[in-house]
Structures are given as C-alpha cells and as structure tokens.
Amino acid sequence: MPFPRTVPPLRLEFAQKAFIVDGGRLLMVRKTAADPRHPGRWEVPGGRLEPAGDLGLDDHIRREVWEEVGLKVDPGPPFHLWQWFMPDERSGDRVRVVAAARVCRPRSLEPTVRNQTPTDHLADPSWVPLDEVWGYDLIPDLRPVVRAFLRLHAGG
Structure with missing residues (x-):
C-alpha cells in the first residue's frame, strides 16, 4: 500500500546571491x-536559476546582477550555502530553494533598476559601508549569510 501524501509536492530550485564589494562597501x-x-526589507542582488536560459552558474549570477542593479560583475567562488522554503502561488507546490552566496567584483559602479523584470520588486540600490550593514532591516533568511560574509571579509 503506498504511503499517503499529506503535504503538497516539493519542487527544488537553485538560486545565487551576489555580495558585490567595492572599497569597504556592499x-x-x-x-x-x-x-x-x-x-521594505533589504537584501543583495540575485535570484533563481533559469534552467532553459542560463548557460552556467557564472552566466546566471551575471544575468541576475545585470537585471536587478544594472552592473557588470566578475563572480568569485561560493562562500556560503543555505536553503529556504516558500509556496508557489501558481501551482500550490512547496518550493525548496537551495542557494549559494558569492562575492563578486564590480566592473561598473553606478547601479540602476531600469533592467528589472516585473517580479523583482527591488528599489534603492545603495553602496552600504560594511560597518553599517546590520543597521538595515534584512530579510531574515539572509542574516546568517551576511554574518558569514562579514566574517569572511574581516578575515581577508
């Protein structure tokens, strides 16, 4: 007898977040x-992989940063992995998003939101001094990632 399913189906997705650093600012x-x-909460640029469109992980993070803040970046290696769960409003499925955070070096410094897609919902790109990051109301799931980033940056 098959085990009865009591929870909605779970879909797995992958995301990346770009910790873009310039001169002691994030x-x-x-x-x-x-x-x-x-x-109203704060985060860093990034988003979910589009399997049909993104050629590789570097291509994916470059696309996300370009769409969300209009910068060109050189992606570095991942420094933190984490996950979160969310509902898919269209299908009713639960989505597990597994994410990687990467430090990226900017190739341009003037952010803009004019390349965004309608679902990005982002505004006010700001270069924040590293010692002021905790003064911002961060998305809760991002707080441990920011902590790991600041530890890494202090050690380097």
Missing part, C-alpha cells in the same frame, strides 16, 4: 512595498 537593494514576502 551593494544592497530594498524590496519595494509591492513585494509579496518581504516588503
């Missing part, structure tokens, strides 16, 4: 009031 972006999960 590029952060604020979620707009229209964001369905974290309105």
Whole structure:
C-alpha cells in the first residue's frame, strides 16, 4: 500500500546571491512595498536559476546582477550555502530553494533598476559601508549569510 501524501509536492530550485564589494562597501537593494514576502526589507542582488536560459552558474549570477542593479560583475567562488522554503502561488507546490552566496567584483559602479523584470520588486540600490550593514532591516533568511560574509571579509 503506498504511503499517503499529506503535504503538497516539493519542487527544488537553485538560486545565487551576489555580495558585490567595492572599497569597504556592499551593494544592497530594498524590496519595494509591492513585494509579496518581504516588503521594505533589504537584501543583495540575485535570484533563481533559469534552467532553459542560463548557460552556467557564472552566466546566471551575471544575468541576475545585470537585471536587478544594472552592473557588470566578475563572480568569485561560493562562500556560503543555505536553503529556504516558500509556496508557489501558481501551482500550490512547496518550493525548496537551495542557494549559494558569492562575492563578486564590480566592473561598473553606478547601479540602476531600469533592467528589472516585473517580479523583482527591488528599489534603492545603495553602496552600504560594511560597518553599517546590520543597521538595515534584512530579510531574515539572509542574516546568517551576511554574518558569514562579514566574517569572511574581516578575515581577508
């Protein structure tokens, strides 16, 4: 007899976040009031992999950064892995997102939100001094990643 399914199906997705650093500053972006999960909270650029469109992981993080903040970057290696769960509003499935954080070196320094897609819900890209990052209302799942980033940056 098959085991009865009591929870919605679980879909796995992959995401990357770009910790873009320049001169002791981190590029952060604020979620707009229209964001369905974290309105007004702060994060770093990045997003989920598009399996049909992204050629590789470096291509993926470059695309996300370009779309969300209009910068060109050189991606570095991952420094932190984590996951979160969220509902898929269209299908009702649960989604497990496994994510990698990467330090990226900017090749340009003037952020813009004009390349965003309608679902990005990001505003106010800002270069934040590293010693002021904890003063921002961060997305809760991002806090351990920021802690790992700041430890890494202090050690380097």
